[in-house]
Amino acid sequence: MSAEKAPLPFGYTFMADSGHTGTGGADHYNGMLDCFRKIIRNEGFSRLYRGISAPILMEAPKRATKFAANDKWGKFYRDLFGQQTMNQSLSVLTGASAGATESFVVVPFELVKIRLQDKASAGKYNGMIDVVMKTVRNEGILAMYNGLESTLWRHILWNSGYFGCIFQVRQLIPKADTKSGQTVNDIIAGTIGGTVGTILNTPFDVIKSRIQNTVRVPGQTPKYNWAWPGVATIAKEEGFGALYKGFIPKVLRLGPGGGILLVVYTGVMDFFRQMREAKM
Template sequence: MSATFKMPTSRVVENAKQTSESVLSDASSAVKTAAENPKRATADLLHTPFMRAALPFINGGIAGMTATTVIQPVDMIKVRLQLAGEGVKTGPKPTPVTVFRDIVASGKVLDLYTGLSAGILRQAVYTTARLGFFDTFMKRLTISAESKGQKIGFKERAGAGLAAGGLAAVVGNPADLALIRMQSDGLKPVAQRANYTSVIDALTRISKNEGVLRLWAGCYPTVVRAMALNFGQLAFFSEAKNQLKGTSLSSRSQTLTASAVAGFFASFFSLPFDFVKTRLQKQTRAPDGTLPYKGMFDCFKQVAKDEGLLRFYRGFGTYYVRIAPHAMVTLIVADYLGFITK
């Protein structure tokens, strides 16, 4: 009985020993191969199924965060322009220059980077999702079209852009709201300012004081704005790049030109919704618990009545300067990252 018991045990020990030696040998071999040929090791990792699925999202997030770091001061000026003269049709009309001068005069040049942490978090969530979803949708649409002997057209690109933008906007709304709150805080009287120290501080205090659901304030116009922006940016970028393929322009020039075209259409389609989103996310409850706007349609109605229809396009030049370079940097970085991680 004792011998019967010992035989399986010795075999288990022997098998375990052989398995551990095999694992160690494989690991040692992998490390040696990576040391001798790091390019091959990296290529092998990049071509695993998990990494192929994750790369569009990773590249999109890196591209978006890079662009936001560059464009943040312009975004700050854009938000201040949208909030100036709220509820008043006449009066002083601020310009990007006057807004820039006021910000610098009242504090420091670094105040132009207020909310950068929220902006980076937003890109890490929103742009990661929208570019990742768009790339994923486009690949599936391309495979489906090719199986039928067809090519995807503008309609498919537009649909992929709209869907990717809407899905990503829902996920990124809390960070977007925190960004608006941080950027608009300086417009309030000193005694009423929240003085958020970071995006985490803003999200925590808003959740605690106003409820977790408040983090999705303005979600509806944010989704519509994201869909409009993505329709203009991704669909027109993809279409313009496709149209420019047969020209004498270099690959880099084609990307730059397509990005500029995409930036214009993204600005044109999304600015009214961006304007309303900013107004809704900035508002806080009065002592009696009421809010200035009941929702997206009420905000459209009040602004059109009290401030005029053209108010929705106030700061279009600044918005384009914010959107176009952001789109260009994002798309160029994403394009480059996609190229080197093929």
């Protein structure tokens, strides 16, 4: 993430992962461009941006939590294992832990976004606040954390791939002698990390959307309830390719977004570091 920049429209266009598997008509999309055309033709251009409030509000706390948790977990694991510097294994472990931490911030926003964006449920809600009120009233306050387990897996895999690749790529490419050279290196490392993270976590993004878009009915066990069994069910019933529905728009967003995120984070941290040194 939304890395992961503001997820619309690329984060929205393939709602095939929300559980709709129609084989024809306006609801069936044959690719990213076909999805764009049909949504605009049948629902209007503004539909591409439905549910944008939740991801916009999520961005700042999500990014802050991601990198703050990564720094804290990195220090914790270095002390735990007696390492003075980070290595590949610690980078993956630290990223996974940061992803798990980040998930607790993300889940309610993601649930609101999914329910607003899916065509089958969007008509039930008048906006972000309405989703929250109706979900809490009809399903209970804990329903705002539906999909927590699948979100944990999604963010553990993305962050471990992202931070692990950043470490490895930085070791492999020549060290930069200038600030602009370092920026290029960060874009390369972050883009590769974002791409690998997306390859790893897309199946869990698919199942997360289906879980969060399922209204809980007392006494009934939903079809999609837990991440790994849900992934197995999709693969069995729809084929392995169904686990990667929406992969192209997602990787177009999160691959380059991973590079931009790393550059912005590095720049901001350098700025504050310089301010602190100037005061001293």
